[in-house]
Amino acid sequence: MSDKPEKFIDENGLRLDGRRLNEIRPMKMEIGVLSRADGSCYLEWGKNKILAAVYGPRELHPRRLQKSDSALIRYRYNMAAFSVEDRIRPGPSRRSIEISKVSREAFEPVVMTQLYPGTVIDVFAEVLQADAGTRTAAINAASVALADAGIPMKGLIASCAVGKVDGQLVLDLDKPEDNYGDADIPMAMTSDGEITLLQMDGDVTQEEFKKAIEMCKEGCLQIFEIQKETLRQKFTKLDDVEISDDEDNVDISTLVENSLESSVDDEGEDSIVVEDTEDDPGQDIEVEEDQDIEIEDEADEDIGPEKEEFIPEAVDLDTDQEDAEDIEVSGDIDDPCLVDGDIAPEDDGRTA
């Protein structure tokens, strides 16, 4: 599969899919999409389709895993077998275990775990379709799902990657850039710009890295806006609509089918689930207060026009390059063990 494009950036400074160097792919989010979960979020970012769910804080078994002074966060990043070109074997791989670990650590600084000692907060991020940057996409979805679940947090986490193609730094790599580019630096940060996830592979100089952080910050700011807007849409609506009015439950299958043709602006209010997802009434008070504060802070700003600004232009996703995508595993930060079971010894099953 060596169809490396000759040039990633054309003479006008545009990338293969028509984006500028510092432009992220179109992103669409929907929250409260799963009725049983305490919080959930469905995210489409480029061709990535991610579903994140949060359960908890809930009782943790086995008890020996309980932490006496705080809640335990568990994060499971999982790719569906059909999410990539060549089917991948279901279940945890070395890659997904590593991603789960660093993603969990990306949330540790903001989730106020000390409020729920002895419990667990489970975050599940399912990659339904993968197209470069799934770990960052999963974090963006999980962040909103945590907020949707009413988990007290110091703030949201946004994540995106900076890469290097044709010797230039670009924001939010797409598939060809990820596969054939010279570097990939996924990062996650708080709204203060503190870095909570950082990985890197490839080849960059110190100066380039410095610039990469700045670019990533820019990208994350845009993502924060989309995340906040998504939350605002659900929770401001809660104020003026009776819960009982809710009849339009969003069906995930329709969500997944609908491609990105409609930008965020197009979704009417009716696509948002207004639903009481809280199973634990004791948690409610905490939850609502927390959310309210967040929302009211932002409510003063003039949301409308600002939002326009932050939504990147819709991109025609049905280009040839996109179709020629490689499988996720071989292009990502990775060792090739995952790709071919014949050669790779299965470390996971090995005993000492």
Next chain:
Amino acid sequence: MSNEVMSILKKDYIYNLMLKGKREDGRTFDEIRDIDLRTNVIEKAEGSAWIKLGETEILVGVKLQVGTPFPDSPGEGVIITSMELNPIASPEFEAGPPKENAIEMARVTDRGIRESGAIDLSKLCITEGEEVWIIFIDIHVLNNSGNIQDASSLGAIAALLTATVPGKREGRGEDIPLPIRDMPISVTLVDIGGEVMVDPDLDEENVCDCRITIVSNQDGSISGMQKSGDGALTEEKLLQAVSMACQKASELRETHLLDI
């Protein structure tokens, strides 16, 4: 980080030392513990290295076998890196399949070697699309006294530098030295209360807010990076860590690898 139990007194002690610009074992913030590196310690392996970093001891073995290449790189050899946190190394380690810590560290080591292009994989092709050399880098941790990450990657590149491709044994031509082009070195720093320090020992690793590993190459470029641990890192501290790591890496390269 590990789950080792730390007393609050110990945490305070290390934190207060940091405020005075000191560390428990008397090192400065940019000082790496003594390194003892010996290569070719296992005759049966194609390349090997035993490394002692402070009290941390690690053995790295390199084996080569003939195998099939991956479909997306038919003309290139294959690198497979694994790490075993052997139960003899720490009361915290248990036998069994690798857990997330071991997997993470093995993959960071692997990425450093792979992404720097340290091994000329195109020279490890025997017949394109059919037969290539597969390099197995196996890292055995013998004693954990902190910073397994740096000891592993230094041990791994040292073992690779001494490795031979066993052409005769496998009936694939002559024995040749493994084609090495670069020497990626990882340097790990921890952030304790807002100060970054290199080469954490076990206690520092246990109390730190977060840990950052930076892999850099001979030309000073960065080929890998990983933040690990629960804390967040400011941009300022990160950039400070990066420049400190690059400088330390070139010192390590000069003192330990150039004469192998």
